[in-house]
Amino acid sequence: MKRIEAIALAAEAAAAQDALLVSNIGFPSRELFSVKDRPENFYMLGSMGLASSIGLGLALALPERKVMVLDGDGSVLMNLGTLATIAHYAPENYLLVILDNCCYGSTGSQPTCTHLGTDLFALAKAAGVKKVSLVERAEDLAEALLGPGVVIVNVDAGNANVPIISLSPKEIIERFMRCARPAPPFGMNHL
Amino acid sequence: MNPSLAVYQGMLRAGINFATSVPCVNLQELLALVSDDPEIIHVPVTREEEGVGLCAGAWIGGHRPALLMQNSGLGNSINALASLDLLYGIPLLMIISHRGGMGEPVIGQVPMGRLTVPLLEAMAIPHFEPSPAEAEETVAQAWSQAAAGCCPVAVLLDLEFWRGR
Numbered sequence: 001m002k003r004i005e006a007i008a009l010a011a012e013a014a015a016a017q018d019a020l021l022v023s024n025i026g027f028p029s030r031e032l033f034s035v036k037d038r039p040e041n042f043y044m045l046g047s048m049g050l051a052s053s054i055g056l057g058l059a060l061a062l063p064e065r066k067v068m069v070l071d072g073d074g075s076v077l078m079n080l081g082t083l084a085t086i087a088h089y090a091p092e093n094y095l096l097v098i099l100d101n102c103c104y105g106s107t108g109s110q111p112t113c114t115h116l117g118t119d120l121f122a123l124a125k126a127a128g129v130k131k132v133s134l135v136e137r138a139e140d141l142a143e144a145l146l147g148p149g150v151v152i153v154n155v156d157a158g159n160a161n162v163p164i165i166s167l168s169p170k171e172i173i174e175r176f177m178r179c180a181r182p183a184p185p186f187g188m189n190h191l
Numbered sequence: 192m193n194p195s196l197a198v199y200q201g202m203l204r205a206g207i208n209f210a211t212s213v214p215c216v217n218l219q220e221l222l223a224l225v226s227d228d229p230e231i232i233h234v235p236v237t238r239e240e241e242g243v244g245l246c247a248g249a250w251i252g253g254h255r256p257a258l259l260m261q262n263s264g265l266g267n268s269i270n271a272l273a274s275l276d277l278l279y280g281i282p283l284l285m286i287i288s289h290r291g292g293m294g295e296p297v298i299g300q301v302p303m304g305r306l307t308v309p310l311l312e313a314m315a316i317p318h319f320e321p322s323p324a325e326a327e328e329t330v331a332q333a334w335s336q337a338a339a340g341c342c343p344v345a346v347l348l349d350l351e352f353w354r355g356r
Binding site for chain 2: 022042044045046047048049050051052053054055056057058059060061062079081082084085089169170172173176177180181182
């Protein structure tokens, strides 16, 4: 499966579940923006490695809201401790989707250690994550997107030909926050 | 005033209800107070940068976040503070045990001890260095400044502070 196809499935699943969707820096965010832009998408423009952490903070703050994260193999390898934290602190409304294309796709497709055999499924299991799945087919991904935990998706290397995101950081966060934050109680808007 | 209790009461005054931490020996009492508080979601993280990410998500979700760490962790967090918090305008209260100053017994703490304030100033992150008597007020003010300015703010607590001075 192409990564943009996996991203399109995740975007559809997020919309269907009224989920917040945090997307990793680089081409994954651009591909998401091009296939299904929603104000409920948070496009990371920096802080490589922290998509899973931002999503975890959101999920803990908003236990009633599904939070999905689109991450990559290179980014997860940069913040491997996140798997241990997720294993022990992630609530049931949190799903981490790792799109593993075995390379740093946004910087020229240099191979990551998953290309050499590092097994993110085994790492997530060993970190203590209870629900971990490894999928390659679209129908298996669609099913995994309904649950919590960690799902690793094997995708092809390569980026789609998509434009850069035409939103400023301020626009991204302001429209995202309007969707993310619970509405204030009636009459409390001035606070 | 007990230094740990003063900081904790400042956090309560600020309404902090989400905390991430990497321990320092000087933070142990404060970490116990935070962990035992049912009103605060506390996530001990594996690396300080991870804590910056969690706190950003929690703030977006409507919580008031604090990151408790040693100043060595500031070094681990620079890119996240710059390209997440400063880029998007996300407030964060950083409670930092400032090691490596006068009386520091561990030589490895000295380089980051000297670099802590220059690093914060290079990033234009406001910082405060209260005494234990001032800490409650200062911590509450630090959060107010972070929230108003939509930026990280640091409260630096050195060896003298933890000795009660």
